[in-house]
Amino acid sequence: ERLDFSCAVFDAQGHLVANAPHVPVHLGAMGEAVRALITSHGEHLASGQVYLDNHPAHGGSHLPDVTAISPVFVPRQPRPAFFVATRGHHADIGGVTPGSMSPLSRRLDQEGVVLDRLLAVDDDHLRESALRAALGAGPFPARNLPERLSDLAAQIAANRHGALVLQALAARHGLTEVHAYTRHVQANAAHCIRGALSALLAGRDGLGGTFTDALDDGTPIAVTLRIDAGEQPPDTCRLSVDFTGSGDRHPGAFNAPRAVVRAALLYVLRCLVPDHIPLNEGCLWPVDLHIPPGSLLDPPPDAAVAAGNVETSQRVVDVLLGALGLAAASQGTMNNVILGFANAQYYETLGGGSGATVFADGADAVQVHMTNTRITDPEVLEQRLPGLLLRSFTIRRRSGGDGHQRGGDGLVREYQLLAPAVLTLVTQRRLRAPFGLAGGAAGQPGRNLLVRAGNSQILPPVGVWQLQAGDVLSIETPGGGGYGRRLAQGHPQASR
Incomplete structure (x- = not known):
């Protein structure tokens, strides 16, 4: 499903x-x-x-x-x-x-x-x-x-x-x-990417800059981009991508294998092309990629990577789009919820707000960037997991960042446990808000809330907990960042 x-x-x-x-x-x-x-x-x-x-x-x-x-x-x-x-x-x-x-x-x-x-x-x-x-x-x-x-x-x-x-x-x-x-x-994909790079240059000989963001624990993700026109643009345009400045091997599970970073770059490049082309290797032909060996973006073979694939990959996309100046940060997380019951295991990721771009508002309550999965229907969820009840599933209004173009809103998904379970949360953007771009406001960070016997407790971004029957888990996902400063009163984006 x-x-x-x-x-x-x-x-x-x-x-x-x-x-x-x-x-x-x-x-x-x-x-x-x-x-x-x-x-x-x-x-x-x-x-x-x-x-x-x-x-x-x-x-x-x-x-x-x-x-x-x-x-x-x-x-x-x-x-x-x-x-x-x-x-x-x-x-x-x-x-x-x-x-x-x-x-x-x-x-x-x-x-x-x-x-x-x-x-x-x-x-x-x-x-x-x-x-x-x-x-x-x-x-x-x-x-x-x-x-x-x-x-x-x-x-x-x-x-x-x-x-x-x-x-x-x-x-x-x-x-x-x-x-x-x-x-x-x-070859057609490579041609389309070179054309997109040439359009970003807009007559200049070169374009570049560094952009940095961080995981919730402060681990930096940095990228330096350089687009060169070459002698005969657009056919000679090339993109240099350098992740020097990113953090060393993460002590936990937030290391992203090199292949995942490459996948994030490939995705961003494909997003630059308006034509309907399949994602393929040709998109990377005009690209020179450097990832510091031993960093959290190219970790040693024994490094833990469970969270890097789902969370760090999202941050890589955000910094790439930020460096290109094309989109504010999206929710920057897959909001991984994993439940282990006595005889069943369940895993899902939750959507949130996408970042606004120079062209449009962000979308509300969607899977963004490196994930493209659906959410399990309530009927299927409760039939296959009789120990779980879905209490609510709604849009988290006004969680997107303000701006000339507004960031998309996140969502709220609330579960009630009918049987004991082990809960694992792998989330981000709980402590660091999704950034706005070009003067746009940041989106609201997410929140993980556990209610037990009427008492509420905010859970940290990552962790493992033993839940009891009757517990209520509420996941509020982040909104996307806004793009550009809002115009004067009466601007058509002032309300949603």
């Missing part, structure tokens, strides 16, 4: 060609996972195989996001002609807390089971024993194994369908022509 999964097609080198309109933080990172498989297993790839990987060092986002990768062969070709991959967020993959999203983790192995290019299907046969052994390994094995196997089977089936469609396409048009068009799609 939440659609927290993504499907994509890759060329023979593992570069993204096209994708379904799913989750940006998945799509921009999956190519690194495919290329890591080619590098390590290139000589052993065969038709009828599916590999599973969630390791952040191989292009993974965080451990609950498991990627299924299939090489696609066509007749008379000794090597894969394409790759197809799916990435899905699983309700649990192990770890110290139910839902595998503990913000208190210090090491990757505390966040769940690590699948390192595991061969799950060989010669079209599921290696169920090997899969069960992998999911049950280590000090914090995956919970609810039957559900995990069913969800992985769905990913494998999706890969199978994608492979069959690609093989049929190659049979109909010829592999040479299909390969040529995969290249055309990427």
Whole structure:
């Protein structure tokens, strides 16, 4: 119901060609996972195989996001002609807390089971024993194994369908022509990005600047951008992106794998283009990217990353758009709510306000930027989790920042516990408000509120709590920042 999964097609080198309109933080990172498989297993790839990987060092986002990768062969070709991959967020993959999203983790192995290019299907046969052994390994094995196997089977089936469609396409048009068009799609994306960069320059030889924001604990996220026209704009325009000045490895789980930062950049670049083009590797051809090794944006392989994928990625997008001067901060968080009951685990992310732009007000109560998931319907939520009651789900009026263009409003989602549960919250923008831009006002920060026996308690942005039957949890999500100073009285944006 939440659609927290993504499907994509890759060329023979593992570069993204096209994708379904799913989750940006998945799509921009999956190519690194495919290329890591080619590098390590290139000589052993065969038709009828599916590999599973969630390791952040191989292009993974965080451990609950498991990627299924299939090489696609066509007749008379000794090597894969394409790759197809799916990435899905699983309700649990192990770890110290139910839902595998503990913000208190210090090491990757505390966040769940690590699948390192595991061969799950060989010669079209599921290696169920090997899969069960992998999911049950280590000090914090995956919970609810039957559900995990069913969800992985769905990913494998999706890969199978994608492979069959690609093989049929190659049979109909010829592999040479299909390969040529995969290249055309990427080259067109690069051309569109260069055109967008040229428009930002507006006749200048160069444009650049540094923009910095921070997580709620003060960890800085900094970026310096430079757009150069080259000798023959727009075809020679290039963008330099440097994250020097960002914080060192985070001691907790807010490290974002390099692939996630790359995904955030790819998303921002795609947003610059008004044309209907698929998100693909060509968007990055005109870009030079530097991420300081060992920082929280390129952490060591053993670093905890559960929160970096969902929270730090949002901050990366905000600073990129801020540096370009195009949009105020959006809610800057996915508002992750994870509940572990006796026999079930549940995870959802909540929308909020999007930042205003030079062109328009922000949108109210929407998933923004690196997430593109739905919210679970109340009926489905309560049917599958009889220990939970949804009391209210409303827009948080007047939480967006004022300005010439107003920031979007956040939302309020209120749950009542009917049975004990372990609550994990991974949220941001509770202590630092979403910034306004060009004189616009900041949006309202979010708030996490627990009511027990009539007594209210504000919960911190991240943490793990044991909830009791009767507890009420209220999540108020941030509004987006405003853009520009509000005009004189009577301006049409003065009221909503």
